[in-house]
Amino acid sequence: MTIKAVVWDVDDTIFDYTTADRAGMRGHLAAEGLLDGYASVEQALARWRELTDQQWARFASGETTDWEEARRDRVRAFLDAPLTHEEAEAWFHRYMGHYEAAWALFPDVLPVLDTLAGSHRHAVLSNSSIRVQDRKLSVLGVRDRFESVLCAAELGVSKPAAEAFHAACDALALPPHEVAYVGDHPEIDGQGAADAGLFSVWIDRAGGSAVAVPGGDAAPGRPTDRLVGLRRIVSLGELPGILRPDTRFGAPSTFR
Known part of the structure; x- marks a missing residue:
C-alpha cells in the first residue's frame, strides 16, 4: 500500500x-x-x-x-x-x-502536518461551504498546507456519498486507493471513505467508542459495530505510523 x-x-x-x-x-x-x-x-x-x-x-x-x-x-x-x-x-x-x-486547532495538528509535509500531499473535503472553511483555515494559519479545499455546498454532493470522496481524489489526480481520508464521524467520514475505496482513518478523540474492522473486535450493541474497512485512532500522532510504517513519530493504533 x-x-x-x-x-x-x-x-x-x-x-x-x-x-x-x-x-x-x-x-x-x-x-x-x-x-x-x-x-x-x-x-x-x-x-x-x-x-x-x-x-x-x-x-x-x-x-x-x-x-x-x-x-x-x-x-x-x-x-x-x-x-x-x-x-x-x-x-x-x-x-x-x-x-x-474561540477558534483553535487541536494541538496534534501542526506536528502531524509538519511530519507529513515532505511525504504526502494534502487536501480538504468538508460538508460545509468553501467560503466558510477557506476562511476558517486561513484564520487558523493552515490554508496553505492544503492543495485544494472542496465542500459539499459547491460540489452538490455531500459525505458519505462516494461521489464526494471521489471528487477529492480527482482534484489530486490520484486513484482512491492512493488517498487516505481522516475524519471524526465514524459513519459519514470513516465508513463513507472506506466504501468509496479510500484508506479510511477515523479520529475518535473521545476514545470511548468501539469499531469493528476486518479481523478486529468490538463491543456488542454499539452503533459502530457495523463499521468495516477503516482504521481507528485516538490521536493524530498515530497517523504517520499508519501511513509511513518506518516513521518513529507515533505508532500504529492498537484499535485497528
Whole structure:
C-alpha cells in the first residue's frame, strides 16, 4: 500500500469545533441576555446544533439553495421570533464574533502536518461551504498546507456519498486507493471513505467508542459495530505510523 495524499475533514478533526461552538454560544447568550431562557448552556447548544443539522439537511437535499437564508432561518427558529432579514443576519454575526474568538486547532495538528509535509500531499473535503472553511483555515494559519479545499455546498454532493470522496481524489489526480481520508464521524467520514475505496482513518478523540474492522473486535450493541474497512485512532500522532510504517513519530493504533 502506498498512500500519496491525505484528505482531511475540518470540524472536530483538525479544528476544535465543539469547544469553540460551546464557548461562542455561552458568550453570545450572556451578551444577548438569553441565558435565563435555557436550563443550561448545553441545552441551548444542543438546540442550536439540532437546528444547524436541520438546515444543513434542507440545503443538502436541495430544498433550499440559499445557504445564507438557511442560516437566517436557523436564527429565527432558535429565537422563535419572526426576525427580518437584517435582524437575523445581525444576530448571527454577533454570535460569530464570540464563536471565532474561540477558534483553535487541536494541538496534534501542526506536528502531524509538519511530519507529513515532505511525504504526502494534502487536501480538504468538508460538508460545509468553501467560503466558510477557506476562511476558517486561513484564520487558523493552515490554508496553505492544503492543495485544494472542496465542500459539499459547491460540489452538490455531500459525505458519505462516494461521489464526494471521489471528487477529492480527482482534484489530486490520484486513484482512491492512493488517498487516505481522516475524519471524526465514524459513519459519514470513516465508513463513507472506506466504501468509496479510500484508506479510511477515523479520529475518535473521545476514545470511548468501539469499531469493528476486518479481523478486529468490538463491543456488542454499539452503533459502530457495523463499521468495516477503516482504521481507528485516538490521536493524530498515530497517523504517520499508519501511513509511513518506518516513521518513529507515533505508532500504529492498537484499535485497528
